[in-house]
Amino acid sequence: MIKWLVGTGLILTPYMILPQGDNRSPRMVCAALIALSLSLYALYSKGLKPFKNKWLLLFIAFLPVSCYFSFPLDARAGGVVFGNYCMLQACLLYGIFGLMVIAVSNLDFTQNDMSFILNTAFWCGFVMACYVLLQAAGLEQFFIPIAGEGYFFGRLGGTLGNPCIASAFIAMLIPIALYLRRYWQAVLMALAVCLTWRHVSIVSMILSLSFYFALRSRRGMIIVILLAVLSIGGIGYGYYANNKAKAIINEVKADSGRIAAWTLTIKDLKDGATIKQDENIIKIARKPFTGFGPGSFGWLHNLINGDAFEQAHNEFLEVLSDLGLIGFVLAALALLYVFRVNTHIGIDRQRRAILSAFLCSCLIAFGFFIWHIGSTLFYSALFFGILHKVSN
Numbered sequence: 001m002i003k004w005l006v007g008t009g010l011i012l013t014p015y016m017i018l019p020q021g022d023n024r025s026p027r028m029v030c031a032a033l034i035a036l037s038l039s040l041y042a043l044y045s046k047g048l049k050p051f052k053n054k055w056l057l058l059f060i061a062f063l064p065v066s067c068y069f070s071f072p073l074d075a076r077a078g079g080v081v082f083g084n085y086c087m088l089q090a091c092l093l094y095g096i097f098g099l100m101v102i103a104v105s106n107l108d109f110t111q112n113d114m115s116f117i118l119n120t121a122f123w124c125g126f127v128m129a130c131y132v133l134l135q136a137a138g139l140e141q142f143f144i145p146i147a148g149e150g151y152f153f154g155r156l157g158g159t160l161g162n163p164c165i166a167s168a169f170i171a172m173l174i175p176i177a178l179y180l181r182r183y184w185q186a187v188l189m190a191l192a193v194c195l196t197w198r199h200v201s202i203v204s205m206i207l208s209l210s211f212y213f214a215l216r217s218r219r220g221m222i223i224v225i226l227l228a229v230l231s232i233g234g235i236g237y238g239y240y241a242n243n244k245a246k247a248i249i250n251e252v253k254a255d256s257g258r259i260a261a262w263t264l265t266i267k268d269l270k271d272g273a274t275i276k277q278d279e280n281i282i283k284i285a286r287k288p289f290t291g292f293g294p295g296s297f298g299w300l301h302n303l304i305n306g307d308a309f310e311q312a313h314n315e316f317l318e319v320l321s322d323l324g325l326i327g328f329v330l331a332a333l334a335l336l337y338v339f340r341v342n343t344h345i346g347i348d349r350q351r352r353a354i355l356s357a358f359l360c361s362c363l364i365a366f367g368f369f370i371w372h373i374g375s376t377l378f379y380s381a382l383f384f385g386i387l388h389k390v391s392n
Helices: 002-015 024-046 054-069 086-106 111-136 163-171 174-179 183-196 199-214 218-241 243-253 258-271 297-305 315-342 349-364 374-390
Strands: 273-277 280-284
Touching (some): 002 111, 002 374, 024 086, 054 315, 086 374, 111 163, 111 174, 111 183, 111 349, 163 183, 163 199, 174 183, 183 199, 199 349, 258 273, 258 297, 258 315, 273 297, 297 315, 349 374
16 A cells, blocks of 8 residues: 555655646645655554654744744734745645654665556656757657747746756656666656756756765765766866856856845844834844745745745755755654665665665756645655655
8 A cells, every 4th residue: 555655645746737837736745645645555554663863853843932932823924924825835845844854764664665656657757858868859849848048948847837847857767767777768857957057956967866876885985976077177177267157157157146136035034024014014033043034935935035936946045945954854864764874885875876866856956946845845855855765
């Protein structure tokens, strides 16, 4: 039953398609429902075992503390309603997927179960890559391209509707393809990621694959280090010696306004801010330690700064804004825990692939809201939970 619930989540979260409208919210609801069902069934059938990642438990316990020190849930001021459901919705999602991580870590997957799960994940990623390649060839029937710059932007989104989301989804599954020895399929998946030209996904893919090969053996580690040194040297030489190379690098460095938004986010958290709504002026106190409350970035940042960022495009910075320094440190320690207990030379191939896939999602999280998307959040939570099985 468990593996079928997991398989259903792996398939539905990227491929559930409604005929009209944005599919992001329905997919997030689908991911949350399957995550909750998986967790409740695991509790019913297996019960709870000790869970040693105390930082994740403390992070979840800190959510109501952050709510308490943020705006009152029924607060109103002029035309701005602070009594928002976003805070409660964020707490619910944190709780559901946190419970999923704990439940997955408690499950005793057989090797057949793991083979089924990883093969299902791989095929979902490979089919997505194939569809992206068809879109790159100009073959599209079912999805309307979103407005965007250049030929590829907005057109290579697979079934996920956006190149940032599609490239992130495919990139994090390439280590799984390598583990399953699906080498030519992995090449096509990497090609699809590159064709989207989403820099965050491409760099994260390269770094996570380097990590995958580096952990194979000491020889692999040495080869990866040498290749990294040569690559950095070549890029540096090209930047200073070739104007075309310089133009390409400058394009990659373009941040689409992210850095400016990140700077404003830190400033608001540290110094407080002012909201002007019609004739009302509302003062927002600084909250560097407990943040503005779970889920607050999506509505508060825009009210304060008037830009188009509903997400920070940096999951860690958004946690810092929502939950302050305390929440940020707890989240960082919870993530670092699985790398500390799993990362060593000679790690077995299956665990190395899952760890590399999860690393890829963490790296993408520095430049994209990967954990605000139902599909990539479900996959990340699944991999995160499996990686806890090493120590539990």
